[in-house]
Amino acid sequence: MLVFKFGGASIKDANSIKNILGIIENYKKNNLLIIISAMGKTTNNLEKLLENYFYKKNYKEKFNEIKKFHFDIIEQLEVNNKNIFLEINEIFLLLEENLKILPTKNYDFEYDKIVSFGEILSTKIISIYLNFRNLKNKWIDVREILKTDNSYRNAKINWCLSKKLIKKKVIFEKKFFFITQGFISSSVDNFTTTLGREGSDFTASIFASILKSEKVVLWKDVKGILNADPNYFENTKKIDFLSYKEVIEMAFFGAKIIHPKTIKPLENKKIPLFVKCFFAPDEKGSVIKDLKTSKINVPIFILKKNQILISISPKDFSFMDEKNISKIFLIFFNMKIKINLIQNSAISFSVCIDDPKEKLQKLLEILQKKFFLFFNKNLELLTIINYMEIEIKKTILNKKIFLEQKSRRTVRFIIK
Structure with missing residues (x-):
């Protein structure tokens, strides 16, 4: 069959x-x-x-x-x-x-x-x-x-x-x-x-x-x-x-x-x-x-367009701790908006999402009740798996970088 x-x-x-x-x-x-x-x-x-x-x-x-x-x-x-x-x-x-x-x-x-x-x-x-x-x-x-x-x-x-x-x-x-x-x-x-x-x-x-x-x-x-x-x-x-x-x-x-x-x-x-x-x-x-070992020997490039980067900070200048982060995740969960990338610091928490179009205004209104917001629209999320430095330099040439994350074999950029 x-x-x-x-x-x-x-x-x-x-x-x-x-x-x-x-x-x-x-x-x-x-x-x-x-x-x-x-x-x-x-x-x-x-x-x-x-x-x-x-x-x-x-x-x-x-x-x-x-x-x-x-x-x-x-x-x-x-x-x-x-x-x-x-x-x-x-x-x-x-x-x-x-x-x-x-x-x-x-x-x-x-x-x-x-x-x-x-x-x-x-x-x-x-x-x-x-x-x-x-x-x-x-x-x-x-x-x-x-x-x-x-x-x-x-x-x-x-x-x-x-x-x-x-x-x-x-x-x-x-x-x-x-x-x-x-x-x-x-x-x-x-x-x-x-x-x-x-x-x-x-x-x-x-x-x-x-x-x-x-x-x-x-x-x-x-x-x-x-x-x-x-x-x-x-x-x-x-x-x-x-x-x-x-x-x-x-x-x-x-x-x-x-x-x-x-x-x-x-x-x-x-x-x-x-x-x-x-x-x-x-x-x-x-x-x-089902493969026991990888047969991929080339870098993999994944580009997501129409991304929004939202940076969120508590209005009371408290730390961006587990309590504040859990509140943020609950808002996105209730609105059924998937988060593509996250990054946090002591007083800021950034998320990258697909442009939710008709949901965006409501999302911002809910977040602004408890948090300060900065956001950028019309961005791109670039992921490179099995990256090499020469490929990174070539791909992000002449791009403005808003955020960068790197691990052992994967690097991600929010760019414009």
Whole structure:
């Protein structure tokens, strides 16, 4: 049994979708479950749609743009089946109905309700297309079988209930394979939840773990796991083999190639994870598995953009002790804001976070009740693993450094 995951870049247009047809053809004799993300930049566009809807701005232009994008792809796929237009139109009608209802005050709840439509649309279109091309499959609404708590935008899996529902629903037959959505899920109360940005990788590992998959393959737009993002760094190198531990560390520091929660369910069952290029499916790609010794012999560069550095000091000029630090952590925990880096001194505590956008003002207001604040926006967090001094000097040349941390094999900079 195999689990495949196709990300947004691999299904960004009609030609890309036609390309995955050939990949699936080569594996159609296997018991196959396919996890699919939203198409192209649909998630980004749905986030903009949500923002306009939540703050009571005009959302119709963005809605029409998303709708046109999907219907254009359907036409280019040349599916001789009128039902595809009817089914996709029904989904857009449901989205439109949701947008007509006044939003609640819970942005994260509304986020999961609206942004989840991207995966529903992509899987429906691809399922119908593949059936039309005689690759018989069954479409599953993952929200019926993948259950979570109600931590919207970062839901926690209810493993016991999900395992029971998945095993009951996903029963393989030689006549067909299954297609379902990544990223999305639902609470036990049947409200839509999501697993965090890029959460489709995590979805794949959940199904692989529960169904005891032979392997998981993430189909990406790169030839495997690289030592740096080619959009920001030159002369990147592919890493052929990585251990589970090494990938967890890279994901924790912000490497976008794999969702941070993906690895643990696979490591528990010793299921190998392959990262392969959908444009070159016959190439080996990268393999993540149980390794006793590291096979990485190059520096790894991880760059996170849109960072905010907040420096916090007590108003009473007391020490930044455990009591004050615990208060700060509790504020971030309650607001569900992840801290990427911390550094403290006698009277100051600094944190680096992803720009929380709509949450930022509230966060600052809460902190300012008890602390003095200094903060900088639009920064970058650079992490270098297996660093060498020559690489550090080259990478931070002409950059303003706001903060630096160095350990035996890892160095981190907040820069602009």
